[in-house]
Amino acid sequence: MTAVAAGSGTGAADLPAPPEAPPRSQWQLFRRRFLHHKLAVFGLIVIVILYVLVFGASFWVPNDPLEQDVLLGTQPPSGEHWFGTDQLGRDYFARVIYAGQISLKIGLAVAIISTVVGALAGAIAGFFGGLVDQILMRVTDLFLIVPAIAILAIALKKFGGTDIVIILVLAGLGWMSIARVVRGQVLSVKEKEFVEAARAIGASNGRIIFRHILPNCIGPIVVNATLAIAIAIVTESTLSFLGFGVQKPDTSWGNMLYDAKGNVRFDEHLLYFPGLFILITVLCVNFVGDGLRDAFDPQSRR
Amino acid sequence: MTAPSSEPSAPPSSGPSAEPLLAVRGLVKEFPIRAGLFRRTVGAVQAVSGVSFDLHRGETLGLVGESGCGKSTTGRAVMRLIPATAGSVVFDGVDVQRAGSSALRALRRRMQIVFQDPYASLNPRMTVQAIVSEPLRIHGGWSDGGAERVRDLLDLVGLRPEHANRFPHEFSGGQRQRIGIARALALDPDLLVLDEPVSALDVSIQAGVVNLLEDIQDELGLAYLFIAHDLSVVRHISDRVGVMYLGKIVELGTADELYDQPAHPYTQALLSAVPLPDPRKQRERQRIVLEGDPPNPAHPPSGCRFRTRCWRKLELEADGVDTSACSEIDPLLSADEVGHEVACHFPKVRVMV
Numbered sequence: 001m002t003a004v005a006a007g008s009g010t011g012a013a014d015l016p017a018p019p020e021a022p023p024r025s026q027w028q029l030f031r032r033r034f035l036h037h038k039l040a041v042f043g044l045i046v047i048v049i050l051y052v053l054v055f056g057a058s059f060w061v062p063n064d065p066l067e068q069d070v071l072l073g074t075q076p077p078s079g080e081h082w083f084g085t086d087q088l089g090r091d092y093f094a095r096v097i098y099a100g101q102i103s104l105k106i107g108l109a110v111a112i113i114s115t116v117v118g119a120l121a122g123a124i125a126g127f128f129g130g131l132v133d134q135i136l137m138r139v140t141d142l143f144l145i146v147p148a149i150a151i152l153a154i155a156l157k158k159f160g161g162t163d164i165v166i167i168l169v170l171a172g173l174g175w176m177s178i179a180r181v182v183r184g185q186v187l188s189v190k191e192k193e194f195v196e197a198a199r200a201i202g203a204s205n206g207r208i209i210f211r212h213i214l215p216n217c218i219g220p221i222v223v224n225a226t227l228a229i230a231i232a233i234v235t236e237s238t239l240s241f242l243g244f245g246v247q248k249p250d251t252s253w254g255n256m257l258y259d260a261k262g263n264v265r266f267d268e269h270l271l272y273f274p275g276l277f278i279l280i281t282v283l284c285v286n287f288v289g290d291g292l293r294d295a296f297d298p299q300s301r302r
Numbered sequence: 303m304t305a306p307s308s309e310p311s312a313p314p315s316s317g318p319s320a321e322p323l324l325a326v327r328g329l330v331k332e333f334p335i336r337a338g339l340f341r342r343t344v345g346a347v348q349a350v351s352g353v354s355f356d357l358h359r360g361e362t363l364g365l366v367g368e369s370g371c372g373k374s375t376t377g378r379a380v381m382r383l384i385p386a387t388a389g390s391v392v393f394d395g396v397d398v399q400r401a402g403s404s405a406l407r408a409l410r411r412r413m414q415i416v417f418q419d420p421y422a423s424l425n426p427r428m429t430v431q432a433i434v435s436e437p438l439r440i441h442g443g444w445s446d447g448g449a450e451r452v453r454d455l456l457d458l459v460g461l462r463p464e465h466a467n468r469f470p471h472e473f474s475g476g477q478r479q480r481i482g483i484a485r486a487l488a489l490d491p492d493l494l495v496l497d498e499p500v501s502a503l504d505v506s507i508q509a510g511v512v513n514l515l516e517d518i519q520d521e522l523g524l525a526y527l528f529i530a531h532d533l534s535v536v537r538h539i540s541d542r543v544g545v546m547y548l549g550k551i552v553e554l555g556t557a558d559e560l561y562d563q564p565a566h567p568y569t570q571a572l573l574s575a576v577p578l579p580d581p582r583k584q585r586e587r588q589r590i591v592l593e594g595d596p597p598n599p600a601h602p603p604s605g606c607r608f609r610t611r612c613w614r615k616l617e618l619e620a621d622g623v624d625t626s627a628c629s630e631i632d633p634l635l636s637a638d639e640v641g642h643e644v645a646c647h648f649p650k651v652r653v654m655v
Contacts, residue, residue, distance in 0.1 A: 026429065193422035196383055201437040201485065202410035211436075215427040298427060298469040 033295040040291020043284035054100035063091035065098045074267045083273045096273050099251040110232035113171035115225040118178025126186030140176045148173045152244045161247040178224045185217040218296040226289025230282035322356035329353040329389035347600045349375040351549040362526040364540030372549040373529045377495045414486035418498035420478035424470040431466035437488040455484040476507035495527045545569045548607045555642030565640040565649040567614040605629040
């Protein structure tokens, strides 16, 4: 690319070229900024490992999570059962790992769907304003005041407690906060002069929204998306506890947490392990979100 | 609100006799004032009230006036970045205000705008390459040698090819304004609206950008609508100059006519405030200091809008002249009295130093 420039032979190209840094692509810059964020890199590594371990569980976890040994009952962690066993004598380590499959899947899917829906709704409401804004924001309010559990109960009764239904319902209940945040951002960004400049060169509304406005809202969007993962995992736990979430024999971390609740005085380890995994996941996701936000910002000096 | 009072069918301009590139007639822009619980419209700020002018190919028309006089609004309404309330803007035979979406897109290729604030007018998330090439991507022509074109444009505005990979925040104000100019030139327009393109820049940088604009005009034969409040910059670059006060053009003429023989008391007051490079002259020069602030554009004065601050009206009244016309009749732009257009009931040329 730069070699061709010399051929054009006008003005600046005739000057002796200074030692030129190789052209940096946006992706390279993005990657470099992200890699400078140590916590984010750490978080990403942990999450990747977690996903690989959890979804590859059938290849390496020695015990069957469903195999019961009622006579054995609850056991503390030992060499044979790393995380001990639960009330039915099932290997708790295997159960925690397998439960992660559902928790992680739900968390990620809900975060993606609610972020996309919320960002779109917020962007459209903020950008077009007026009646469109009124309608979309009233719909958002409507979703906010709806009693989540009632909706879930109805949906699950009607469509069955499959993962898809749970994901859709959780996403349907989670997009509003992102929509509101994005709308507020769009309201301020759309008044910037570069948006007017884009209109002056003939950019369509879609182009202005997706190329000019949303990229300038990426910080709050990413932060909210990482929060959404955490909230989805926790909400799913709550719902599971109430019997609306993941249905047995499937388990999720939240599900296990609440199952263990009754044993807290005698067998604390039943509570700690799923809780620990939720904690690690949420924490690392937030680290990654932090790093992503900085990496998306070309003005960040890291 | 009120019908545009001055609507000259064809202002006698000193430009070439050919059809003007841009013809603005009776342009009005009102911003509604809303109040109360139901956001009812209780009034309107008249930002621009009845502005008419012609701009010919390759010509530069300067618009000057103090803050809030409607000059930037005029520029934006000409571009249809904001819809005009009334009046017409005809660009090369096409009515800009009524153009459909495809006609408007075609117009956008031919008229472009450079904004005042080079920090706000460039998307901070896009590289210079992406910013300058965006017009090409929108209007086609990117696949067909677009990268080459971007390099030529950067070269034209005095930036290096390797600057293309950088982001706006890595540049100084002057360089950013050059990026904005390159973007505006990407589609090879016929008209450039320059909305205070150097006002936000350091004085030492201004000259560079102004000279660049002049060179580009010589090379590409563009017409400029140059909006500014800096009188000396406007004189330097403009062929003709219009002076605006409270939404109206009060005086319009060639740069020499207007600067050497201003006839409107407002123009004279403005010019008397320009600092002179010679301190002795500066000390001897008589300044005309206007009393008070510009009136509220939501409730402009009747008749001549300048009458509330007009020093000549006071002088005339002291001499016993009847100035009732000033508060009763809105003066029209007319070239009858002094050879260039003035909107004043008592125009009088005053030779400026």
